[in-house]
Each structure stands twice: as C-alpha cells, then as structure tokens.
Amino acid sequence: MSSVTIDKAAPTRTVKYGSMSRDRKWALRWSYFFLTLFAIFSLLPPIYMLVTSLKSSAEISAATNPWWVFHPTLENYIGLLTSNQFLRFFWNSALVSIFVVTITMLISVPAAFALARMRFWGSATLATGVFLTYLIPDSLLFIPLFKVFALFGDWTGIQLINRWYVLLFIYPTLTVPFCTWIMIGYFASIPKELDEAAIIDGASWFQTLTRIFIPVALPGLIAATIFAFTVSWAQFLYPLVFTTSTDQLVLPVGIITTLIKGDVFNWGQIMTGALLGAAPPLIIYAFLMDYYIAGLTAGATKG
Amino acid sequence: MADVALQPDRVGAAQPARKRSSLQKALKRKSTAAFLMTLPLIILIALLVLYPAFYSLHLATLNKSMQRFVGLGNFEFLFKRDTFWLVVKQSCIFAITAVFFKALIGFIVAHFVHNIPAKGQRKWRGMLLVPWVIPPAMSTLAWLWLFDPSYSAFNYTLSFFGIGPIPWTGDAAWARFSVILVNVWYGAPFFMIMYLASLKSVPDQLYEAAAIDGANWWQRIWYVTLPMMRNIIAITTLFSLIVTFANFDIVRILTAGGPLDHTHIFATWAFRIGIEGSDIPLGASVSLFMVPILAVAAIFILRDVNKRGNEA
Numbered sequence: 001m002s003s004v005t006i007d008k009a010a011p012t013r014t015v016k017y018g019s020m021s022r023d024r025k026w027a028l029r030w031s032y033f034f035l036t037l038f039a040i041f042s043l044l045p046p047i048y049m050l051v052t053s054l055k056s057s058a059e060i061s062a063a064t065n066p067w068w069v070f071h072p073t074l075e076n077y078i079g080l081l082t083s084n085q086f087l088r089f090f091w092n093s094a095l096v097s098i099f100v101v102t103i104t105m106l107i108s109v110p111a112a113f114a115l116a117r118m119r120f121w122g123s124a125t126l127a128t129g130v131f132l133t134y135l136i137p138d139s140l141l142f143i144p145l146f147k148v149f150a151l152f153g154d155w156t157g158i159q160l161i162n163r164w165y166v167l168l169f170i171y172p173t174l175t176v177p178f179c180t181w182i183m184i185g186y187f188a189s190i191p192k193e194l195d196e197a198a199i200i201d202g203a204s205w206f207q208t209l210t211r212i213f214i215p216v217a218l219p220g221l222i223a224a225t226i227f228a229f230t231v232s233w234a235q236f237l238y239p240l241v242f243t244t245s246t247d248q249l250v251l252p253v254g255i256i257t258t259l260i261k262g263d264v265f266n267w268g269q270i271m272t273g274a275l276l277g278a279a280p281p282l283i284i285y286a287f288l289m290d291y292y293i294a295g296l297t298a299g300a301t302k303g
Numbered sequence: 304m305a306d307v308a309l310q311p312d313r314v315g316a317a318q319p320a321r322k323r324s325s326l327q328k329a330l331k332r333k334s335t336a337a338f339l340m341t342l343p344l345i346i347l348i349a350l351l352v353l354y355p356a357f358y359s360l361h362l363a364t365l366n367k368s369m370q371r372f373v374g375l376g377n378f379e380f381l382f383k384r385d386t387f388w389l390v391v392k393q394s395c396i397f398a399i400t401a402v403f404f405k406a407l408i409g410f411i412v413a414h415f416v417h418n419i420p421a422k423g424q425r426k427w428r429g430m431l432l433v434p435w436v437i438p439p440a441m442s443t444l445a446w447l448w449l450f451d452p453s454y455s456a457f458n459y460t461l462s463f464f465g466i467g468p469i470p471w472t473g474d475a476a477w478a479r480f481s482v483i484l485v486n487v488w489y490g491a492p493f494f495m496i497m498y499l500a501s502l503k504s505v506p507d508q509l510y511e512a513a514a515i516d517g518a519n520w521w522q523r524i525w526y527v528t529l530p531m532m533r534n535i536i537a538i539t540t541l542f543s544l545i546v547t548f549a550n551f552d553i554v555r556i557l558t559a560g561g562p563l564d565h566t567h568i569f570a571t572w573a574f575r576i577g578i579e580g581s582d583i584p585l586g587a588s589v590s591l592f593m594v595p596i597l598a599v600a601a602i603f604i605l606r607d608v609n610k611r612g613n614e615a
Contacts, residue, residue, distance in 0.1 A: 031418040038412050039430045041488065045445035046433060048456060052448065066456040111344035118337035126341060128605065133352050135601045137549030139570030140594070141352065143577045143587045144359035173351045180344060205336055234438030236552040237570070241578055252440035256556065267448055274441040285436045289429055292436070296493065297500045 046278070053077070053272040060267055076272040086273065088247055089254035092164045093233060093277075096250055099168050100232040101225055104175040108224070112183030113209050117195065127184060134177035142241050145170060149242070164248045170238050175228040182227075182298040186220030187213055223295030226288060230281045251277045362587040369584060377588040386564050386572075391592070394568040396479065398548040401486040405547075406540055408487065409494020416495070417502045428499065435492040443556040446485045447472075450557070475565035478558050482566050485553050490546075494539055501535040502528070538607050541600045548596055569593050 052060065054072045064070060080086045114120070115127045149166060153159045160166040190213060198208045214221060239253045246258060255273040259266055285292050366373045381387045416427050434442065449456050450471035458468045471481045509527045518526065529536075551570040554560065560567035560575060567575070569592055577586015 027418060031415040035412070035415050035419070035427055035431075038408075038415075039427065042431050042434050042492065045442050045449065045488070046437060048449060049445045060454070063454075066454065066459050107343045107347060110340040114337035114340035118333055118340075120334035120337045123337070123341075126345070129348065130344070132601060132605065133348050135545055135597065135604065136352060136356065137545065137570075137593070137597070139549045139551045139573065140590050140597070141355050141359075143573060143583055143590055144355035144362060145351070146578065147362060147583055148355050148358060169351065172347055176344060176347055205333070230436070230438075234440065236438075236440040236555075237574075240555075241574070252438060252552075255444070256440065265448075265451075267451075267454075270444055271448060274444045278437040278441045281436050281438060282433070285432075286429075289425075289432075293428075293432070293496055296435075296496055 046275075049271045049275045049278075052267055053275050055268055057266065057268055076268045077276075080269060080272050080276065085246060085258060086254070089249055089251045090276070092249065092254075093251040096164060096167050096171065097229050097232040100171040100175060101228045103168065103172050104179050104228040105221075105225065107172065108176050108180040108183055109214070109221070110209070112180045112187055113213055115180070116184045116187035117213075118205070127181075130177050130180050130184075133173075134181055138174060138235070138237050141173070142237055145238075146241050161242055162244050162248055164243060164250065166242050167232075167235075167239060167250070170242065171232045171235060174235065175231050178231075179224040179228055182224055182295060183217070183220060185298055186217040190216050219291060219294060220298070222288065222291045223298060226284060226292050227295045229284065233281055359587040359591060362584050363591055365584040367582045367584060373584075377585050380585070381588060386567070387589075389564055390567045390569060390572045390589075393479065393566060394548060397483060397486070397550075397554075397566075397568050398544060401483045401490065401547050402540060402543050404483070404487045405490040405494050405543060406536070408491040409498055409539075410536075412491070412495045413498035413502055416499055428496070431495055432492045434489050435496075439489055440552045440556060442489065443485060443553050446481075446488075447557055450481055472558050473562060475562055478562060478566045482554050482557055485557060486547060486550065489553065490543060493543070497535055497539045498532065501532045505531045534607065538604060541604045541607075545597055545600050549593055 048067075051067065051069055053076050054069045054074070056071065056073050056075060059069075059071055111130075115123055115130075146161070149160050149169075153161060160169070194212055194216065195208050198212050203211065234252070235250075236252045239250045243249055243253065246254070249257065251273075255270060255277060259270045259273055362369070363377055364372055364374055366376070412431060416424055416431070419427065448454075452470065452473060455468070455471060457471070461467075461469065470477055472478050505528060509531070510523060513523050513527050548568075549570055550568065551574065554566055554568055554571045555574065558566045560571050564572075569589060573586045573590040576589060577583050580586075
C-alpha cells in the first residue's frame with residue numbers, strides 16, 4: 001500500500017527526493033515492460049487459436065503470414081456448430097459438469113460442516129485424510145479404477161464403461177476432497193457466536209447449516225462450485241480411458257479423437273473446437289475472477 | 304460451547320417421547336448426525352480412492368492375462384527395460400525443471416504485478432492467469448499447432464532472424480524442451496497468484512525498516528521477502544511437484560511420448576502400456592512408481608499444513 005501512496009505523491013516530491021522518485025519511475029517502466037512480455041507469452045496460444053479459427057483451410061495451407069487473417073471467414077464455426085457430433089460432445093460435457101458440480105456440493109458441504117463444527121470420533125483424522133486424498137493424482141488411479149469398473153460390469157451385469165455417466169462416479173474423486181477441504185476452511189472461519197445464537201434460538205443442526213453457514217460462507221461456496229466445474233470440464237485422462245464411442249465422448253477427448261483423422265489435421269476446425277471448449281471456463285473466469293482466485297489460493301492458505 | 308448450548312433443545316425434544324428406541328436416540332445424538340453427514344464422503348473415498356489404490360498393488364503382482372500371481376515379476380521385467388529407465392529419467396527432468404521455472408517465473412511476475420499501482424493490478428493479473436483457466440487439453444492443441452512441423456508459426460517468425468526451422472516435437476532434445484515449455488506456460492500463473500497473495504501479506508513496515516537500514520533491492524528480497532514467503536513457497540512448490548510429476552494431458556497431446564519414447568513420463572507410459580497395450584498389471588506397476596515421490600511430497604505438505612493449523 002505504501003508504494004501506491006508514494007507513487008501518487010511522486011510529482012510533488014520530485015524536487016525534494018529526486019533520485020528516489022526517479023528510481024521508482026524506472027522500476028515502474030521496467031515492470032510494465034516485462035509484464036507486457038509475460039502477457040504476450042501468456043496470451044499467445046489463445047490468440048493464435050482465434051486467428052486460426054477464422055481462416056479457411058485454403059488459407060491455412062497457403063504459406064502466408066500465420067499471425068494474420070487475410071480473408072476472415074466463419075465457416076469453421078458454422079461447420080462445428082451445425083455438426084451433430086460436436087454438439088453432442090458439448091452436451092455431454094455440459095451434462096457431466098453440471099451433475100458433478102451438484103453431486104460434489106451435496107457431498108462436500110454437509111461433510112465440511114460436520115468436520116468443521118461437530119467434533120466426533122475420528123473427525124480430525126478424517127479431515128487430514130480428505131486433504132491427503134486431494135493429493136492423489138488421477139494418473140495413479142485410472143488403471144485400477146478402469147479394472148474395478150470392468151469387474152463391476154462383469155459381476156452385476158450393469159455395464160458402466162463406455163457410458164458418459166460413468167464419469168459421474170469418477171469425477172467426484174477429484175472434486176469432492178478439494179471442495180470439502182476449502183469449505184472446512186471457510187466454515188471454520190465463521191465465528192462460533194453465530195451458530196451458538198442460532199442454537200439458543202432453537203435452530204436444529206440442519207437449520208444452522210442452511211440458514212447461517214451457507215449464506216455466510218457463500219463466497220467460499222461459489223469458489224468451490226467454480227473449482228468443481230472447471231475440473232470436470234477440463235478433465236482429459238478419465239474420459240479418454242473410460243469412453244470410446246463417439247456419442248459418449250466429452251469435449252476435450254471428442255475434439256482430439258474425431259477432428260484428427262489419421263495424419264490429416266484439420267487445424268481450422270481443431271482450433272475452433274478448442275476455443276469453443278475453452279470458452280465456458282473463460283467466461284466464468286471473466287465474470288467471477290475474484291471467486292476463482294479465492295478458490296485457487298484457499299487450497300493452500302486456509303488450513 | 305456449542306455442546307452445552309445444544310442441550311436444552313435436545314432434552315426438550317427428547318423428553319415427551321421417552322419410549323423411543325435406542326436407535327432413534329442415537330440418530331438424535333450430535334456425533335451420529337455428524338457421522339451421517341460425512342458418510343457419503345467416507346463411502347466415496349473408501350470405494351473410489353482407497354480401494355482402487357490398494358487394488359493396484361494387487362494388480363501389479365499379476366501376469367498380463369491377470370490369472371497368475373507373479374509376485375515382483377512385473378517390476379523385474381521393468382528394471383530390465385531401457386525404456387523404463389528413460390521414463391524415470393525424463394519424469395525427473397520434466398518435473399524438476401518445470402517446477403523450478405514455474406516457481407521462478409511466478410516469483411518474478413508476482414513482483415512486477417506487486418510493483419505497479421494497485422488499480423492496474425487487477426487487469427494484469429486477469430490477463431496473466433488466462434493460461435491456468437483454459438483446459439490444458441485445449442491449450443496444448445494450440446501449442447501443437449504452433450509447433451507444427453511444416454506450418455509452425457514460431458519457425459515462420461524465427462526465419463526472419465535467420466534461425467533455421469526448429470523441429471519442436473520431432474527431435475528428442477527439442478521435444479523435451481517443448482513439453483517443459485508448455486507445462487511452464489500452463490503452471491506459472493498458479494505460482495504467480497499464490498506468491499502475489501503472499502506478497503500482499505508482508506507488512507510494509509519491514510520494507511521501510513530495511514530501506515532505512517540501507518538495504519538494496521536484492522537484500523530486501525533475500526532478507527525480508529523470502530523469509531516471509533518461505534511457507535507459501537514450500538507448499539506451492541510441493542503441490543506443483545505432485546501435479547507436474549503426475550502430468551498426463553500435455554505430454555500425451557503434444558508428443559504422445561515420442562520421438563522414440565524420449566518424452567514419456569510415468570502417466571503417459573502407464574497409459575500406453577496399460578490401456579492401449581491392454582497389459583493392465585504392467586501399467587499399474589508403472590504408475591505405482593509415482594507413489595514414493597508423491598508420498599514424500601505429501602508428508603512435507605501435511606507437516607506444513609498441520610504446523611500452520613496449530614499456529615492459528
């Protein structure tokens with residue numbers, strides 16, 4: 001904060017503390033210079049996606065300047081948005097993400113409430129266990145999980161592999177531990193006086209949760225929801241392993257397996273698909289950036 | 304405190320119906336209610352995380368058709384293969400280099416963002432976090448296209464400086480560089496956000512005191528910023544080490560392990576063997592090699608989290 005005040009006062013102080021303010025001015029210029037460089041580095045791939053998505057295949061294969069569109073066209077967008085297959089991927093992704101977010105919230109909010117406020121035998125161990133589960137990566141579990149679901153299909157006759165809804169069982173293993181963990185942090189930061197007052201007024205535990213904890217911890221709840229949504233939207237390994245038929249695929253896997261036909265890369269359509277696939281998280285991020293960042297930092301700073 | 308306050312309510316509710324069965328009484332108890340609320344979580348973790356994790360230990364001891372117990376045969380087989388050692392080496396190179404550069408770039412960029420006036424910070428932070436927001440599978444496709452052997456936009460730009468076409472994904476050394484570059488691009492914003500949050504919590508008085516004592520910028524970073532951020536640096540690095548070590552999508556899409564298995568890391572090689580080659584036990588054995596390093600990182604993170612929990 002002090003840097004800001006010094007900066008605002010800089011013009012009047014120029015005479016008195018010449019060298020210091022000149023240093024600051026240069027530091028500021030260098031900061032902007034390097035930030036611009038890093039911003040270009042960060043935004044290069046998405047911008048290049050946009051540039052390529054506006055080109056026709058003829059322009060892509062012609063050896064013109066790849067960074068510029070000479071004959072912008074929407075044919076890639078029209079092609080994809082009228083293709084039933086692509087819309088199916090989008091629909092599958094949306095369905096999976098919405099269900100996973102709902103399931104995650106239904107499991108993790110009550111659990112976080114119980115772990116943060118109601119002490120019971122083993123609750124501290126369980127909270128630590130939840131955190132450890134969050135550290136187990138998907139690439140460790142995909143092989144045994146695949147086998148477990150295959151065996152489950154053999155035993156019960158219910159075939160889950162190669163159905164999009166198998167992902168509804170698997171994605172919560174990624175989202176629930178983290179969401180529970182950050183909700184424990186948010187719930188624990190609510191002052192005890194609040195729920196004591198509610199209980200004195202005769203509220204049950206359930207009412208305390210829905211009337212006090214959820215409204216007060218709403219920012220945390222939004223952050224957790226955004227996290228669950230982005231994770232399930234972006235997940236690539238599990239759908240690649242568990243689904244193969246084209247009508248069961250979600251967006252990331254669908255784009256990679258269907259738009260790349262052998263060695264033929266239809267780059268215009270691939271980039272359009274990738275951009276459309278990146279759009280939902282980007283839109284959420286654009287509108288709810290603060291919640292997004294709160295969720296990101298809460299994982300490691302709340303404990 | 305909550306326990307004591309709760310009693311009148313519970314007693315009032317329980318007294319009229321003395322004859323209720325003990326089961327109903329147990330349901331009314333706080334600990335039972337709490338246990339029921341966490342039950343879905345416990346079931347989920349037990350069935351879909353713990354059970355598969357231990358099941359993969361069992362899987363790793365079976366032969367390819369999963370009918371015969373071979374003990375440590377799969378591991379013996381792996382140790383004799385050159386590709387396995389290539390994967391071990393590449394996994395370590397990949398994870399350590401990528402995490403180091405992510406941390407370094409994140410630290411530098413966080414300082415630059417912290418330096419500029421507060422009202423512009425939001426805008427810059429918003430732009431710099433974009434790589435983290437785009438699903439990695441989608442952004443890696445853009446990188447794949449930027450690295451395309453014949454239409455690479457990078458090579459087009461570099462050709463103006465007289466730098467010949469670079470085989471971004473065709474040559475082993477360049478392919479290793481490319482997967483690390485994409486991973487750094489994707490992960491550095493996370494470090495930037497974490498470090499920025501932690502920079503803002505360093506009290507300004509410390510810098511003022513250091514400035515009065517005549518500390519230059521390097522001394523301010525070394526003696527004030529770094530000690531204050533030590534905790535968050537450690538925890539972020541360990542988190543990222545786990546995630547990078549277990550990375551799958553970037554390597555899978557960018558090189559699929561090629562050229563000649565030189566960019567395979569544990570996750571992609573396990574996928575290649577276990578799912579594509581349908582040798583599930585061998586694939587499970589490969590992915591089990593991730594456990595030791597993950598366990599070490601997890602222990603350190605847990606120690607840190609518990610320590611901070613006690614301080615609070």
